[in-house]
Amino acid sequence: MHSFRNDYSELAHPEILKLINQFSDEQNIGYGLDKHSERARNLIHREINNNDADIHFLVGGTNCNKTAIAHSLKPYEAVISVKSGHINVHEAGAIEASGHKILTVPGEGGKITVEEIEYVYAQHRDEHMVVPRMVYISNSTEIGTIYKKAELKAIYEKCQELGLYLFIDGARLGVALTAEENDLTLADVARLSDLFYIGGTKNGAMLGEALVIVNPAIKKNLRNTLKQNGGMLAKGYLIGLQFEALFADDLFFKLAAHANKMALALKAGLKRLNVEFAYDSPTNQQFIVLENRIVQKLLEKYDFEIWEEGKEKTTIRLVTSWATKQEAVADFINDLEKLI
């Protein structure tokens, strides 16, 4: 059975494992203060063309989101997100558990608009309401769409104008930045946001995300918030080593590009079969609508997520990754063709 369930179904890319094995009996200081983490920071600094950014390695995405928001906001401040945003739906209430309200807007194609930001900001005008202070977006989004440079620039400038931080959840930043239609570089992302994170878990690492703090106003004592929120790994060099591998030779981008390539192959095959798409995603998550009967049949041979169930039709999500093989895609298309 092949799984298209997620991009974290395999342990780690061989290049990462190699480095881990290589340094397995080296002694390192803990908590991210080691030389591998330092090297990884330098590599990322070079990639974002900004040596002043603070870079912290965290155990996972929930930690990044929780830490970034808890660290940046005062108790009465809130974060604006599209309703489908990961922090709003899939963090088990972690943001609210830190005391902060998420102000939601519908979004368009999974993305927030400048007008929505303006609207929420204008609505919150007195002390009986929370104070909007941050905009949260993810790139790629929950439905696989991506922000173009002009969109991100407009959002960032609006945030600057209104005194809002822009935080980018980059759990799947790799596939966003290597999508065909993408026109953003990692340096652009760093230039057009206050803080963001670069996802390792969903792009070949065992675990680990790199939280990048660009805005100096947010830098102070971030390690305290990090520790308090449980995102600091004792053997921090485990994450450092992985980001060293990911950014040493463009591995990060190569892995993401492969995931996208597999997704586009899948998409092309599905289009050929005239399958209905729920969203038009240029990245490694594809959402298609199939008859329930067909979904049931597919589940006998493949694993994937049921996105939305209907009486007759079901939307499913198919995810490719650095580990997806051409044959798995071909098999899936062939099997689906027989069922249709």
Added chain:
Amino acid sequence: MHSFRNDYSELAHPEILKLINQFSDEQNIGYGLDKHSERARNLIHREINNNDADIHFLVGGTNCNKTAIAHSLKPYEAVISVKSGHINVHEAGAIEASGHKILTVPGEGGKITVEEIEYVYAQHRDEHMVVPRMVYISNSTEIGTIYKKAELKAIYEKCQELGLYLFIDGARLGVALTAEENDLTLADVARLSDLFYIGGTKNGAMLGEALVIVNPAIKKNLRNTLKQNGGMLAKGYLIGLQFEALFADDLFFKLAAHANKMALALKAGLKRLNVEFAYDSPTNQQFIVLENRIVQKLLEKYDFEIWEEGKEKTTIRLVTSWATKQEAVADFINDLEKLI
């Protein structure tokens, strides 16, 4: 330079790495629902002689402590700990960030006493005060001491009598249970507490702790609290695999026994040199008091933690682990002998 700084200075024991390499391209479902985590649970169930306990794998100790406490207590309920307790000093306020007060007592030899529990309980009598609801202990303690069976039994029975949960932080449970003077088994620990965790990070794993919930009253929806507090790993099978390795062939106990053996060798050597001990620890943390001059000299060749600085003398902590070699201990003793 050799480091006695901590028991998490090396990445992982070879047996653990072997299993990780072996399954590196296997597809697994995420979040601890995989077959390796399931096998590891079964192995632990057998070891604690209790198949009904819920077992969850978390990324680290802070997560275990935060999750266990946040999950068990109501907003006005508090946890009792010795003042030196890890949750009170070294979690960057994580417990309070979850809303809970830590009620501290001095303790004796790093351990809480039945009388201290009774005293705190009796002091909190009306609604203007918090309600004590949990006792937190760690075994081994912050200064390396361990609880004997009679002590643990007395504490647990007092907790039962007063309606308090007993939670055992087992970040270093391995060395506690394999210390020479220990008379507790892992099954005893499970029988004499409401919840506890088995530390992997400090006993050979890359990362990961096993939180064991024995008391049925605390079981429900623990995974929600776990997710909310950032302790759930996407690639949960990474931790599952490691606990599979640790409990497949008593590796967990063997590694801890080695750490203790090295510590006792170190202790014996230090005693021979008539070095002053700050505490009498039977496990892998040894605390000694040296002249500042000597400490400075030692730091040229060894890394270790400065525990408490004084004007003339300094207490340092020396930690051994599964990875400590006999020669490192011998070298340290020899070098110290020359300095004294």
Added chain:
Amino acid sequence: MHSFRNDYSELAHPEILKLINQFSDEQNIGYGLDKHSERARNLIHREINNNDADIHFLVGGTNCNKTAIAHSLKPYEAVISVKSGHINVHEAGAIEASGHKILTVPGEGGKITVEEIEYVYAQHRDEHMVVPRMVYISNSTEIGTIYKKAELKAIYEKCQELGLYLFIDGARLGVALTAEENDLTLADVARLSDLFYIGGTKNGAMLGEALVIVNPAIKKNLRNTLKQNGGMLAKGYLIGLQFEALFADDLFFKLAAHANKMALALKAGLKRLNVEFAYDSPTNQQFIVLENRIVQKLLEKYDFEIWEEGKEKTTIRLVTSWATKQEAVADFINDLEKLI
């Protein structure tokens, strides 16, 4: 200048002031343990026909909402509310500051529907999401509408079925229960909810709300949560005395009935002038849409809240209370007639 801004513009009804003056030099024990609070509790017990309910007097509405929710929910549990709900908009994020997510639904006419509750419940199915555990409604609602007995019964039964607590914010419960079209008694409210509060502040008291806990599962240690959330008054007998006055001789209902009577007189006058209504409210809040020019003129002589500003027209809110005089209503209608 007359204010229709709110129902808390005057200090207190004369009957309440009378009692306060009468007992001004009596010594009482603090924190709501006095005999006046006890008498008030007995009077409310009789009114709700339930002597087992726990009744607590709190300083204000935010405290009631915060205490009720913080006390009832576990950290990962959430409360369902209409988007316009007071807890969602006008508590400055107090609920999230207690750690809880508010799951919002659009509502119909300011009221939640059974279908919306079912929908939210069905959507939250795994540990990556919060667990819906409470439904929050207010009666009357933020736009002055009220729940009929059949509606409340259906909601309560659905809550029972799904294991959700039903909490009724009764800041304006008086006007709801004395509205012409109302068919609920206070005893019904107690029978068809798990907990609710009876608002004093907006119905003639200086301050104070009575939080009524019907469901035994929520009763334990509520005074601790109350104290922790700052809702416990040192001179609790000040609130006790006022509820004694309010429930001694149906004063609570008389005052609310007067507010409604004035609102209906206002409504009738406005209808006669063919003014556009934003909502159809049977209680003491009336929402009308006027040309901006007219609103500006009215503001020279009257105070009221601007509900929603438009380019040409503005929705304003007019609130009557126990203190509103017939002449104020007549004057307003006359002045408006001249402007139209």
Added chain:
Amino acid sequence: MHSFRNDYSELAHPEILKLINQFSDEQNIGYGLDKHSERARNLIHREINNNDADIHFLVGGTNCNKTAIAHSLKPYEAVISVKSGHINVHEAGAIEASGHKILTVPGEGGKITVEEIEYVYAQHRDEHMVVPRMVYISNSTEIGTIYKKAELKAIYEKCQELGLYLFIDGARLGVALTAEENDLTLADVARLSDLFYIGGTKNGAMLGEALVIVNPAIKKNLRNTLKQNGGMLAKGYLIGLQFEALFADDLFFKLAAHANKMALALKAGLKRLNVEFAYDSPTNQQFIVLENRIVQKLLEKYDFEIWEEGKEKTTIRLVTSWATKQEAVADFINDLEKLI
């Protein structure tokens, strides 16, 4: 039966009641934005000789403490207090519920020392620990003692040096500033702290405290935190009116001076009887140690708080207030004399 239980046993001083009655049917805007609150602010500004301070009226002491701390600190920052401090013992965990750790020190005579502040500050040196950011003291203290000007100045200067806010809980500031041995003015208090509150509840008001923010760094959006923490009264003018009365003609100081006068009379009487004092308090709380037999007898005719129970002797607290009559004191001394 006469109560020496507390200084909030009577509703309000006649001058305060008079003003409340006088303005009972005046319309006022809510939430402290009314003209009475404004006048009261002006009167306090004059008294503290600082027109730039922000002054907010809150419903009670827990609200002041919670709001002041939650507003000033970041999530990982902590407040230093003596172990007996009100926030540490008698707020039902309100500070921790806001996410902040209280770092406790023993204190001397109920007061914190400069050395203790230095010690705690020095102990907290890395990101695994909380960051001390505020010192909390109360004047008078929990045991009735007061800070002299030199002491307060030394503490404030140390706080300035270390980057700590100094927050003074003034629930009983009146009796502190009117004690015989006091050498502080209200203006000194404002000059030697970052924020503090002036207690109304325990000095003649029905309810209400005035939170004074001197340090500009803490001013912004305090009303949001205030609302979020439930300390904002809808009929805020009720508190405004009372502080108008208290500061219009030095009533605040006169009432406190009376309480102290009664306390000193009591103290003199007790000294004459050679009663043992637990603490040497110059203000309205007196702590004496009596044989259990005598305490039981006294309880038949007087109400007071049992401070600490022993097998043979019990410490009791006797509190005088603005309302205490000379005869009550005389009666108590006479009755006690007969029992001894």
